[in-house]
Amino acid sequence: MILTVTPNPSLDRTYEVPALDRGEVLRATAERMDPGGKGVNVSRAVAAAGRRTVAVLPLGGAPGALVAELLAQQGIEVAPVPVAGATRSNIALAEPDGTLTKINAPGPELTGAESEALLATVRARIGAHAGAGAGTGRDGDAVTWIACCGSLPRGLAPEWYAELVARAHEAGARIALDTSGPSLLAALRERPDVVKPNAEELAQAVGRPLATVGDAVKAAEELRTYGAAAVLASLGADGQLLVTETGTYFGSATVTSVRSNVGAGDASLAGFLAAGGEGPAALASAVAHGAAAVQLPGSVMPSPGDLDLSAVTVTADVPLDRLLTEPAS
Template identity: 50%
Template sequence: MIITVTPNPSLDRTYHVDEFRLGELHRANYVAVEASGKGVNVSRVLAALGVPTVAVLPVGGRAGHDLATLLGETRLPCRAVHVGGAARVNVTVIEPGGRTTKVNEPGEPLTEAELDELVRQARTAAVETGAAWVACCGSLPPGAGPELVARLVDAAHAAGARAAVDTSGAALPAALAAGADLVKPNREELAELAGRPLPDLADVVGAAREVAAGGTAVLASAGSEGAVLVDGGATRCLWARAPRIRPVNTTGAGDTLLAGYLAAFLGRGAADAAVCLAEAVALGTSACLVPGTAELPERLIPAAEVTVRRIDAAPLPEEPHEARRSLANGAEPGPARLDIGGVG
């Protein structure tokens, strides 16, 4: 069982257009309305994989009513915390080739009592189901401090579960300080955490190692360059990339990556980290092939087609330009740069 917590869920409207032009009228050729928010997306993918899951989220207002109705129609198990504020509505516009424009509402604040109830419901769900993981995902409601994420990490541990966090801003270091077992930043979030740009894949690897050295495993998504997994303590680092694709919709791919990793971890554990990462990257890439958000196509990219490489834990050189190019191309650089070995 995996519990997800979405502190700031949304009703997502997605439009596909032939070309997006500022200041002009557009006619959509595809429209979708979905219950969303990162944790909801993770639970949706887990349910599609046959993994038991419960989504915990605040629900309020007309948009919240529509959101709850959609969850009910898909039979996704959830625990709704009824709140006074309305759920937010997000809009996504997608062009051929996958270029995406998003407009996300901030959401409405939750009262202290509503935040307390959200944490309580997350812990109760984890205890009652014997959950293996509690995943706190997405942005926080306006006015909610980063301590909310720390409280959710504590609630997971108190229930005997591991805690995974996929968030941004001040909430991410709060998750690390609280002892989260896994964080899943994207490249931009990892760069903010590291306090420097990460233009190349080797920069992503270096930053992920720095974060993981504190004891929290890092699953960092790097878009078309794949994903990096570093275990807590930074003793092992893996990089994986799927075959090149022509994306249809990349929204929710990171949520699918996380869901895939957690699902694989349930069955295999940390000892099979390379297989877990391969399955996660295969799923995350597969999700880019369909119009919906965090949906899976009928035919998935096989995990066997994902390239996985082990990266030596030695410190990266200060100017590994050749290594960066080699790593990005999936080749083995010279021993003076990065030591990347195959994983069998």
């Protein structure tokens, strides 16, 4: 069972438009409404794969109630932490060529009591599993991974994720962390089992631009020296890297068309964790999930029928000199 933690969830509305003309009235050709937030998307992808998942998240107001309802409709168990502020609503405008314009609201400001309640809920859901190296859910399902994902809402200090990683490790759970900036750097001291930056976040973490795949490998290796046990780095259209103590692997996939990249990185992390969370086979699953997600509308998460592992290539012969399609600064 994969537990996800989303400190700043959202209600996401995606509109498909013929073109984004500033100052004009835009008429959408299609629309979707989905529960959002990086950890929420991981839970949605895990559930689409037929695996059990529990989503821990603060929820408030009518948007929060709707997020819980939409998750329940997808068979996802929700462990809500009630908060006074209303859950944020985000808007995405998707154009036919795959260009996506997003408007993300800041979200509510959490109080100290709400912050502690969120941490306590995670610990309660992990439980204690003495001697087995893993937590257990309420009905005894092993908590194999905890995915802590996304930005922190107002009111939570950058060290909040570090505290969560520490508490989860004390309970015997493995941690996958997908965040950026000061929150990522602060959490590294607690040695998360996997961190999942994209190229821009990786460049920001090491303080220098990345122009090649080799640059990204060096940056990932640097994050490992800071404390990350493994780094799963998304390089956009160029593929993904997995850098661990035992080896470095590069994965890529053939994608025929891009419809929306909303949640593609979250789908990749879900695929990685659902496949065990280590080694080239898990990387192949991550790449397949990400490639499938970009070919679906809005933030729809791929199901097993959407995956094409035959289009995925994973190799230990990393193309270090390959220029990144979108260099990261």
